Amino acid sequence: MPGDGPASPPPLVVVPGMLCDAGLWSEVVFPEGHPVRHVELTKPDIGAMAEDLLSSVRGPFVAVGLSLGAIVAFEALRRAPERFRGLCVMSTNAGAPRPEQYAAWRAMDGLIADGRFADAVEQTLPGMFPTPRPPDASAERYRRMAYAVGPEAARAQLAAQATRHDAAGALRTARCPAVVLSGARDALCPPEFHRVIARAVPGAELREVPGAGHLLPWQSPAVVSSALRDLLARVRAAQPPAPSARPAPPAA
The missing domain is CATH 1.10.210 (Uteroglobin)
Known part of the structure; x- marks a missing residue:
């Protein structure tokens, strides 16, 4: 499983939206050097989906989610905030169902x-x-x-x-670089939803994509790719340096 040592580049755990699969990300260029693990959404409970996300890799990771996939990432954040090294969410809603x-x-x-x-x-x-x-x-x-x-x-x-709940409390526990992407013409999850998320996550960056709808990885793959590159640069900058090796003792 990727994501073992603290000095290793954290893997990207990528979660699609409802009725979507890994093909959603086919045009996104993921940053080199980071393993990519795609998670399928097949459980009838958000908590069980979040456990699938958390068990897909060992150790710290960067979560990338769209729509329902981002909601699953919010629940994983609530359960294990210490494992998150970065967070990228898009086309989503952190509120409770209406x-x-x-x-x-x-x-x-x-x-x-x-x-x-x-x-x-x-x-x-x-x-x-x-x-x-x-x-x-x-x-x-x-x-x-x-x-x-x-x-x-x-x-x-x-x-x-139907098992979702408001994620505001979980979002406030984030202590990692984060980016929130919003399609300016997303009818399902309009920009205001994303402004709420960005305000809740400490230090989150908000990017609104002109002319885009809900399926950002298809409609604006270059924007998603660029956001991931920038996020991973911030993750690397925030990562503490690996401990230096101790010098060998002098020969007797």
């Missing part, structure tokens, strides 16, 4: 239970892009990713959404 969200998740779960997974995916599609009618190629790419995730994992993710 009544209309519970209703929407129940309705979507009902569709999937009735064998209408494709209809459920179509309902989510408009919120993923800066415009309600994305280009056909972009929409088809999203459908393929959602279908690869599949109905079983989707129902688990919906159940997990």
Whole structure:
């Protein structure tokens, strides 16, 4: 497992959003020298997902999460703040679920239970892009990713959404460099959600991406790549130097 020694570059633990998989990050250039571990979201509880994140590597790490993946990172931060060396979250919400969200998740779960997974995916599609009618190629790419995730994992993710709670307290415990990315045209998680997160995390940097929607790693991969490079530079600067080796004792 990556992430053993204190002098080793911390691994990146990368967590996608709902109905997304590792393909979400295919155009992001991760900083060299840092192992990358992708975490799947298949458990019906945010706490269990957070434990999957924490058990994916040993020792300290940098968490990178989008949407539901960022919410999982918030819970992992609540459980083990001492293991975080950096935090990058985007397209997300740290607040507790609202009544209309519970209703929407129940309705979507009902569709999937009735064998209408494709209809459920179509309902989510408009919120993923800066415009309600994305280009056909972009929409088809999203459908393929959602279908690869599949109905079983989707129902688990919906159940997990309902176990969320307000993450403000956890965010205030962060003692690591952090960056918060927001698409200026994200209809699901608007910029104000991210301003709240950035205010809660001590020393967090907030970057708003003009013209972008919810799927930032697809819509603005260069911005995400640059933010990760800058974050890792801050992580390296904050890391205490490795202890110097003691000189050998003089020969007898």
